[in-house]
Amino acid sequence: MGLVDGKRALVTGASKGIGAGIALALAREGADVAINYNSDAAGAEEVAGQVRALGRAATTIGANVREAADCRRLVEEAARGLGGLDILVNNAGITLWEDFFETDEAHWDATIDTNLKSVFFCTQAAAKIMREGRWGRVVNISSGASRSPFRRATPYNASKGGMNMLSVGLAAELGRYGITVNTVGPGAILIERTSHEMEDYGGHFAKATPLGRVGYPEDIAGAVLYYCSDAAAYVTGQVFWVDGGLGLGVGGFSEDKS
Numbered sequence: 716m717g718l719v720d721g722k723r724a725l726v727t728g729a730s731k732g733i734g735a736g737i738a739l740a741l742a743r744e745g746a747d748v749a750i751n752y753n754s755d756a757a758g759a760e761e762v763a764g765q766v767r768a769l770g771r772a773a774t775t776i777g778a779n780v781r782e783a784a785d786c787r788r789l790v791e792e793a794a795r796g797l798g799g800l801d802i803l804v805n806n807a808g809i810t811l812w813e814d815f816f817e818t819d820e821a822h823w824d825a826t827i828d829t830n831l832k833s834v835f836f837c838t839q840a841a842a843k844i845m846r847e848g849r850w851g852r853v854v855n856i857s858s859g860a861s862r863s864p865f866r867r868a869t870p871y872n873a874s875k876g877g878m879n880m881l882s883v884g885l886a887a888e889l890g891r892y893g894i895t896v897n898t899v900g901p902g903a904i905l906i907e908r909t910s911h912e913m914e915d916y917g918g919h920f921a922k923a924t925p926l927g928r929v930g931y932p933e934d935i936a937g938a939v940l941y942y943c944s945d946a947a948a949y950v951t952g953q954v955f956w957v958d959g960g961l962g963l964g965v966g967g968f969s970e971d972k973s
């Protein structure tokens with residue numbers, strides 16, 4: 716018995732990184748998965764192949780979640796492809812770095828539209844389908860930056876802080892239909908993109924983290940699976956910080972001089 720046996724899940728931004736890890740974990744626990752991508756069709760196909768190798772159905776859907784119309788089309792195609800929709804993971808996101816005074820309107824709009832507006836419109840479209848069956852699970856991938864801001868990424872911090880509040884608002888709206896809405900707040904997760912953010916990203920955050928290592932997509936997927944499982948039937952409107960203790964702000968044990 717898997718944790719999400721027979722469920723139909725859509726993961727946005729699942730062509731790589733954390734989203735790919737979530738898609739595979741859902742498949743491993745028994746779900747069929749729709750894999751959304753924006754630019755990386757080949758990455759999405761690779762993830763779909765891995766899902767099928769696990770014995771589950773997979774479909775790939777190109778859609779730019781910055782556009783509300785594309786969010787609606789994405790959700791409708793996912794439900795058509797999978798024969799229904801039980802789980803939506805709003806994972807797609809971008810992290811743009813820029814000096815505060817150099818940050819322009821295009822940067823602000825790209826960040827807020829991709830990371831925040833998309834969550835509203837994907838969830839609205841998905842909830843219309845989920846409410847028919849009076850069961851649904853929506854999981855939003857936020858960030859530790861929603862409580863401890865990054866410098867040079869103020870729009871990103873705002874997008875993720877907004878996502879946390881959007882999530883509780885959606886939880887309040889959708890509880891009556893048996894739909895839960897919860898959030899995961901990742902710490903530093905080692906993926907292809909972050910590996911280029913600094914030299915030895917993994918080693919740096921291993922030192923800064925109480926649990927003594929960087930995070931991996933599987934760590935985030937574990938929290939998503941919990942929210943989607945029967946164990947979380949009575950859980951909605953929550954933020955689950957999955958960061959090895961990074962957000963506690965005390966540093967890692969290797970920095971402990973006592």
Ligand code: NDP
Binds near residue numbers: 751903
């Ligand atoms: P990646 O860059 O590896 O993955 C981002 C994914 O989002 C890709 O699949 C990309 O698709 C997709 N995406 C970007 N823009 C759009 C768009 N307009 N429409 C549809 N899909 C889009 O990064 P991560 O795996 O790190 O990011 C996943 C989530 O995790 C993000 O929300 C991020 O903010 C969050 N997060 C990550 C942390 C980390 O340390 N890695 C820490 C905290 C939060 P494609 O490549 O096909 O264009």
